[in-house]
Structures are given as C-alpha cells and as structure tokens.
Amino acid sequence: MLIKSALLNILKRMQLYHPLQTRFILCKQFVIKRIYQIRYKKYAGEGLQCNVCLKSYSQFVASYPSKENAAAIEKNEVIAGYGENAICPNCLSTNRERLVIAALQTLYTYDNFTILHCSPEKYVYQLLSNKATVVTADLIPGFYQHIDKNIQLQDLTQLDFEDAYFDMVIANHILEHIPRDDVAIAELYRVLKKNGIAILQVPYSETITATLEAPFIEDTQQQSALFGQKDHVRIYQLQQYIQKLVQHQFTVKVMRYESLISFHKFGIQKGECFLEIRK
Numbered sequence: 001m002l003i004k005s006a007l008l009n010i011l012k013r014m015q016l017y018h019p020l021q022t023r024f025i026l027c028k029q030f031v032i033k034r035i036y037q038i039r040y041k042k043y044a045g046e047g048l049q050c051n052v053c054l055k056s057y058s059q060f061v062a063s064y065p066s067k068e069n070a071a072a073i074e075k076n077e078v079i080a081g082y083g084e085n086a087i088c089p090n091c092l093s094t095n096r097e098r099l100v101i102a103a104l105q106t107l108y109t110y111d112n113f114t115i116l117h118c119s120p121e122k123y124v125y126q127l128l129s130n131k132a133t134v135v136t137a138d139l140i141p142g143f144y145q146h147i148d149k150n151i152q153l154q155d156l157t158q159l160d161f162e163d164a165y166f167d168m169v170i171a172n173h174i175l176e177h178i179p180r181d182d183v184a185i186a187e188l189y190r191v192l193k194k195n196g197i198a199i200l201q202v203p204y205s206e207t208i209t210a211t212l213e214a215p216f217i218e219d220t221q222q223q224s225a226l227f228g229q230k231d232h233v234r235i236y237q238l239q240q241y242i243q244k245l246v247q248h249q250f251t252v253k254v255m256r257y258e259s260l261i262s263f264h265k266f267g268i269q270k271g272e273c274f275l276e277i278r279k
Helices: 002-013 017-043 067-075 095-106 122-129 181-191 220-227 238-247
Strands: 044-049 061-063 083-087 114-118 133-138 166-170 192-199 234-237 251-255 274-278
Touching: 017 044, 067 220, 083 095, 095 122, 114 122, 122 133, 166 181, 181 192, 181 238, 234 238, 238 251, 238 274
Parallel strands: 114 133, 114 166, 166 192
Antiparallel strands: 061 083, 192 274, 251 274
C-alpha cells in the first residue's frame, strides 16, 4: 500500500496520473463496448431506443451495485441508476444520461444559452455544446479533460462566477458527494439567472423517513455500507430534498415516472422521477 501510495503521488506531481487513468478508462470502455455490441446484436430491433446513438434493442444491458454497495441500495430502496436496461450496448450511455437528454430534448429550449455543466457527462455535454455556450467545471478537472479540454477547476461551494451568469446549471448526481450541500445549492442559485433552469438529479429514496447522511465521513468502506457508494455522504429522502431546494428559493415541479411515458422507451430507470427546477 505504501509503494502504491508513493507511486500515485509521484504520478500526480508529474501531472501524469489523470492522463494515464483516463487512457486506461477509455481503453477499458472501448473493449466493453465492443463486447456488448457483439453480445447484444441478437437483441437489435424494436423495444428500446437509445436517444444518444439512436440504436434500438429489445433490451439494454442491466447494471447492479457491487457487493459492498448493494446492501445500502437495496435496504433503502434507492433510485440511483441501477437496474434493468441501464446501459446502451452500442454507445454505453447510461440511464442517468438518457433521462437528462430526454428532458433537454423535450422540456427545454436552450439555444444560445450559457450553461454551467458540473462533472460533465460526455453525451450530455456533446448535446448541449451544439447549441449553447457550455462552461464545464469540476473539483478534479483532470478526470474530464477528455470530454472538454477547457474544463475549469471549480468548487461548487465557492464558484468563481458573478451573480446571475448562467441560463442553466446542470449538476447531475453530484450533491450527494458534497458535505455542505446546502452551500452548493445556494451557489447554484446565486449564479443562475432569474427564471433559469437547474437540473439537479440525485440518488434518492421514498421509503426512508429522513435523509441519511454523515457529511464529513472519510471512510470509504463505511460510505459504501451506509450510502451505497464509496464517495457518497448521504442518501436523500425525496421530499426532504425537494424541501431543501425550495428553502433555497428554487421552484420545483415533480414529474413522476408514470407521467414520463414518452421517456420510457429510452430505458430510463424504472420508478425515477424528474425534477423540473427553476429560479
């Protein structure tokens, strides 16, 4: 472990860690994509259609939490992007991406917008950048330079942008990572223009009675056991999450899974609602 830690520190000092890790991840994704394309060729046809690559299959690839994460996800019935039809076998788009893309294509007009896209997802970024000016940002931008080489180093709890700068802000499945999520929500509200749009989906449960959190926990094993991922610090109770957004002066409209019938063909997660959030 000491040798591994020392090697990682050396690579980081030489600014090689993130490029090498990104190269490894992209190579791994290339192999996985090729395997899925071959295995799922027999499922090509009617049923589901990816709204990224437009390929159709009778089923997509299922994705379930790893052993260390499964207990918290299953016990608390967390809507977190797992389940059947989670991943497109042709382009590897996820149900989380496809939900946001479906919303962008049907619920909003964003031509000529200035958009803040935090921890940018590849396919969401590509869609937005065709019509809008997109500023990407992350606390560790090196992980995302293969998506946008101009990504900025930004702390979501202390953004370096003036008030009312953006027409839209997107932080998809991010707030559950941030200890001071109330500060981050306030910052997103501050940099958003009046009537601006916020896409702030999070993992959530409707069966727990209150949000489960340990904001300053730093034990990855405990985080997996408690929250279903090694870098999460909470599981939101849906109504409490909505209340928190409203307390920060956002308006929120809940679009239930049952009302998103036109989205179902894209293989969004069963049971997940979409939150229409505006300033």
